[in-house]
Amino acid sequence: xxxxxxxxxxxxxxxxxxxxxxxxxxxxxxxxxxxxxxxxxxxxxxxxxxxxxxxxxxxxxxxxxxxxxxxxxxxxxxxxxxxxxxxxxxxxxxxxxxxxxxxxxxxxxxxxxxxxxxxxxxxxxxxxxxxxxxxxxxxxxxxxxxxxxxxxxxxxxxxxxxxxxxxxxxxxxxxxxxxxxxxxxxxxxxxxxxxxxxxxxxxxxxxxxxxxxxxxxxxxxxxxxxxxxxxxxxxxxxxxxxxxxxxxxxxxxxxxxxxxxxxxxxxxxxxxxx
Amino acid sequence: xxxxxxxxxxxxxxxxxxxxxxxxxxxxxxxxxxxxxxxxxxxxxxxxxxxxxxxxxxxxxxxxxxxxxxxxxxxxxxxxxxxxxxxxxxxxxxxxxxxxxxxxxxxxxxxxxxxxxxxxxxxxxxxxxxxxxxxxxxxxxxxxxxxxxxxxxxxxxxxxxxxxxxxxxxxxxxxxxxxxxxxxxxxxxxxxxxxxxxxxxxxxxxxxxxxxxxxxxxxxxxxxxxxxxxxxxxxxxxxxxxxxxxxxxxxxxxxxxxxxxxxxxxxxxxxxxxxxxxxxxxxxxxxxxxxxxxxxxxxxxxxxx
Numbered sequence: 001x002x003x004x005x006x007x008x009x010x011x012x013x014x015x016x017x018x019x020x021x022x023x024x025x026x027x028x029x030x031x032x033x034x035x036x037x038x039x040x041x042x043x044x045x046x047x048x049x050x051x052x053x054x055x056x057x058x059x060x061x062x063x064x065x066x067x068x069x070x071x072x073x074x075x076x077x078x079x080x081x082x083x084x085x086x087x088x089x090x091x092x093x094x095x096x097x098x099x100x101x102x103x104x105x106x107x108x109x110x111x112x113x114x115x116x117x118x119x120x121x122x123x124x125x126x127x128x129x130x131x132x133x134x135x136x137x138x139x140x141x142x143x144x145x146x147x148x149x150x151x152x153x154x155x156x157x158x159x160x161x162x163x164x165x166x167x168x169x170x171x172x173x174x175x176x177x178x179x180x181x182x183x184x185x186x187x188x189x190x191x192x193x194x195x196x197x198x199x200x201x202x203x204x205x206x207x208x209x210x211x212x213x214x215x216x217x218x219x220x221x222x223x224x225x226x227x228x229x230x231x232x233x234x235x236x237x238x239x240x241x242x243x244x245x246x247x248x249x250x251x252x253x254x255x256x257x258x259x260x261x262x263x264x265x266x267x268x269x270x271x272x273x274x
Numbered sequence: 275x276x277x278x279x280x281x282x283x284x285x286x287x288x289x290x291x292x293x294x295x296x297x298x299x300x301x302x303x304x305x306x307x308x309x310x311x312x313x314x315x316x317x318x319x320x321x322x323x324x325x326x327x328x329x330x331x332x333x334x335x336x337x338x339x340x341x342x343x344x345x346x347x348x349x350x351x352x353x354x355x356x357x358x359x360x361x362x363x364x365x366x367x368x369x370x371x372x373x374x375x376x377x378x379x380x381x382x383x384x385x386x387x388x389x390x391x392x393x394x395x396x397x398x399x400x401x402x403x404x405x406x407x408x409x410x411x412x413x414x415x416x417x418x419x420x421x422x423x424x425x426x427x428x429x430x431x432x433x434x435x436x437x438x439x440x441x442x443x444x445x446x447x448x449x450x451x452x453x454x455x456x457x458x459x460x461x462x463x464x465x466x467x468x469x470x471x472x473x474x475x476x477x478x479x480x481x482x483x484x485x486x487x488x489x490x491x492x493x494x495x496x497x498x499x500x501x502x503x504x505x506x507x508x509x510x511x512x513x514x515x516x517x518x519x520x521x522x523x524x525x526x527x528x529x530x531x532x533x534x535x536x537x538x539x540x541x542x543x544x545x546x547x548x549x550x551x552x553x554x555x556x557x558x559x560x561x562x563x564x565x566x567x568x569x570x571x572x573x574x575x576x577x578x579x
Contacts, residue, residue: 011382011385012387015382015393018382018393019392019393019396021454022396022399022400022458023396023399024422025411025412025415025422025454026399026400026403026411028411028414029407029410029411029414043420043425044425045420045425086303086304087304089299089300089301089304090301090303090304090305093296093297093300093301094301107571109308110567110571111564111567112308112312114511114563114567115560115563116514116536116556116559116560116563117515117517118515118517118536118540118559119539119556119559119560119563120312121543122319122322122543122556123315123318123553124311124315125544126315126319127311127314127318142311143311145307146311146312149304149307153304177292177296178293179296179299179300182296182300203402206404209405209406209518210518213521224405224406224407224518227406227407227410228406228409228521228522230410231413236413238414241410241414242410242414245407245410245411248404248406249403249404249407252403252404255402256398256399257395260395260398263398263401263462264462264463264466267401267462267463267508268463268504268505268508271504271508271570272463272501272504
């Protein structure tokens with residue numbers, strides 16, 4: 001065997017090991033979610049078993065899971081809408097205009113994204129309490145915009161800056177207003193980026209835990225908070241817990257394909273245009 | 275940087291007053307909302323950090339104490355010291371390994387191979403999974419009697435300990451779970467950088483007969499250094515903020531071995547409801563973040579030229 005062939009084989013083995021390492025826990029969760037209680041707790045673990053949907057049915061019937069699922073969905077969609085409607089225009093201004101306070105404003109917006117949630121939560125908790133918005137979806141959505149908006153603005157600014165300015169300029173020469181240039185040209189051209197940023201926002205909000213933990217009680221509870229409650233009650237209900245975890249992972253699995261192209265950009269706040 | 279268009283459109287024949295309103299109308303609502311949600315509450319909580327207020331006590335009001343909270347935290351609070359220590363251990367362990375493994379995996383995946391369309395999404399999975407779910411998954415895996423970790427160890431004859439229950443193993447277990455979740459982050463960033471590299475230096479090096487190690491050290495590393503820095507700084511900041519994972523895995527235990535600053539602040543604010551003290555803790559965290567964030571801004575803005 002030549003050296004090259006040996007290297008290729010080693011490479012292949014390592015790649016397989018890496019892939020297995022990352023996917024194994026997820027597969028475990030999925031498998032456990034379709035096992036019966038007996039199978040799920042069996043030691044050593046059973047690999048060949050009769051699959052069942054009882055865990056999935058159980059979380060919706062025995063617990064209020066459908067309520068939590070709905071809450072998560074509404075919160076995520078509404079937060080995304082707020083972020084897009086308020087954030088995209090704001091990003092456009094930052095991209096296309098120069099004014100004195102601009103870099104300070106931009107820095108301030110970015111710093112909001114970087115604030116530790118635990119630091120932000122204390123005053124926000126008191127704020128919501130004052131306005132009687134605790135344990136409401138409206139309050140939660142409002143509070144989520146503190147980090148969704150900065151993220152959206154920062155991402156869209158990069159996308160708008162990437163667009164050649166000539167198109168908007170020539171449109172305005174032809175009599176288009178600034179609003180028109182924004183709506184009909186910039187927004188349309190940046191729509192793939194906008195879609196990606198919207199998906200990121202949706203996923204961040206869907207996965208969000210700390211704010212939901214503190215700011216909701218039983219009515220506006222979202223799924224991440226609900227899922228960890230499975231553990232606190234008497235003993236850990238592995239089957240149900242895994243089913244809940246799988247349900248929580250669905251959007252991520254659906255959207256992963258779509259945002260692959262923009263993943264690096266989204267994760268690094270645009271610092272690296274993957 | 276792409277130059278901005280001046281606020282006055284140069285050749286528009288439309289009512290310029292209408293157009294002049296554009297920046298205000300487009301940027302205004304976002305700024306107003308953010309100011310309302312951040313500036314006022316932050317000033318409020320800064321003031322709160324100079325007071326004592328027990329939220330759980332219905333009759334309690336604010337008691338001004340000046341810098342007492344900060345002084346107590348920094349000089350007289352053994353749990354704060356242990357929290358700083360725990361945070362530091364977590365950061366050092368997690369970020370170091372994530373960087374090293376991330377670069378290694380990126381190098382592994384950088385050359386074309388069969389099935390790469392499948393491997394990339396797989397590597398992305400831990401990143402996209404809800405952090406709470408990651409915590410649950412690993413809590414499951416670490417279960418001493420039924421978890422996969424101990425089962426796999428038993429296959430090679432080792433009896434695994436109660437990972438999350440013993441003080442010596444809890445933090446390493448938490449760090450390992452974090453590594454599982456975030457190494458792909460570093461790997462993907464470095465991979466993107468690697469794939470954007472020009473080929474000329476490599477061709478020249480090949481002609482000059484450089485060894486793989488020399489190529490790596492003198493060509494690859496300098497070229498991906500910006501990406502490495504971005505990955506490092508972001509991981510540093512995010513690891514500092516980590517809450518979900520540790521909360522679900524150990525809640526700071528056993529004892530306080532995994533109680534990082536995040537969890538400590540949470541405890542003071544929402545278990546003890548000592549809002550003044552918790553606010554002070556939070557501000558100390560914010561201060562640390564500001565320092566690191568400034569470094570991040572400086573580094574990335576410099577590269578954007």
